Amino acid sequence: MKLAYEEAKNKLIDSVSVTTAETVDLEKSYGRVLAEDIVAAENVPSFDRSPYDGYAFRAEDTAIADDMIDGHGSAVAISENVPGIGTDRSSERSGVVLRVIENIRAGQLPEKKVVPGTAVRLMTGACLPEGADAICKYEDTDFTDTEVVLKRKYKTGENVIYAGEDMKKGQIIARAGTVIDAGLAGAMASLGIISVPVYKRLRTGLISTGDEVAELGEELKKGQIRNSNRYSISAALEKYNIDTVYLGHVDDDEESIIRMIERGLRECDVLISTGGVSVGDYDLVISAMKKAGLDILCDGVVIKPGMASAYGVKEGKLMLALSGNPASSLTNLQCVCMPALRKMAGYLDYDHRLVDMRISEGYTNKSSNTRFLRGKLGYRDGEVWLEYSSSQGNVVISSAIGCDAYGIIPPKSGQILEGKMIKGFLI
DSSP: OOBOHHHHHHHHHHHOOOOOEEEEEGGGOTTOBBSSOEEOSSOBSSSOBOSSSEEEEOGGGGTTGGGSBOTTSOBOOOOOOSTTOEEEOSSSSOEEEEEEEEEEOTTOOOOSOOOTTEEEEEOTTOBOOTTOOEEEEGGGEEEOSSEEEEOSOOOTTTTOBOTTSSBOTTOEEEOTTOBOOHHHHHHHHHTTOOEEEEEOOOEEEEEEEOTTEEOTTSOOOTTOEEOOHHHHHHHHHHTTTOEEEEEEEEOSOHHHHHHHHHHHHHHOSEEEEESOOSSSTTOOHHHHHHHTTOEEEESOBSEESOOSEEEEEETTEEEEEEOSSHHHHHHHIIIIIHHHHHHHTTOSSOSOOEEEEEESSOEEEOSSSEEEEEEEEEEETTEEEEEEOSOOOTTOOGGGTTOOEEEEEOTTOEEEOTTOEEEEEEO
């Protein structure tokens, strides 16, 4: 039974479950998929600190600073009743003068408390001393070894990085199903996480079929084609951290195909075959799948390229039988099958994210097939365009070079003019 594109994609998604989890060292976790939520066990930072080289002080001590400067930049007298607070009356150094009582570098604990009329010199990342509630940059002050002149009023909390400002204790930092990127790896390190629960990498077995297929390194005889599917499919899966193992090539013999399928189901989580799924006398894969005990989900998808295909399941294992045509197998894998594989691999966002894009050339689709256009995303005047080659045939793999997106042309959509908006997705 052939299924429409969305129906086939969703049926595959519904037929699979996520793989099991394991724990890996943080330094080996990049690109892996979280198997559990990451919850902050502590505040980051764990203390109030400075984002700059500068001075920490009481914001209250600067309350009168804005009134101290007249239109010519000279100091205006203020009350000297507050111990430690003075005014610099020179036109070059106008502002509130505070006495510097300590220098604190990053990693050093303050020894003195900031009291009225005093300030502490801080290095970037240094701990905010008790009593201080504001920070200014060096370049915004005049200073000596013993004094600092603040030239304006500061608010409480200004330029202070408070404990937990980055991550708060109890906060969910990342959900299960999130891919560990550089930012998440750094966040987990900041939380002191040494090992990470991740989903195991799927093990996918690849099988090629057909008397006409030659492996790389073998002499290419007349009538044969090289086994490009093995390499394009492996590369497409590697992007999602899915391991592949090449189980080998089988000729057009049903018993040999059955044995290879049974082996693949024993050794792998997923089995992908190429070739032998059309309606010819030597297209034996679907029959072999049934005899190997797989429940067939569908035996074709109404898309182009990639219609010839079959999907089956057995005891939690998934088999994808794809066309032997290079563009067909890759398109079917990326457009129909990949969401289910990402779900198995544990991805939180496993389905395609549709985006609007304009097409660089007109296209006509009068057939009942959903048509996928291989192309590259570009930008014109702030809008997304799909730049695609007119060479979109089933056997044309060269148009997949540099392909980073597919445009979706609905069935019987007729003529779509250049520049018209369509739906598509990134790969």
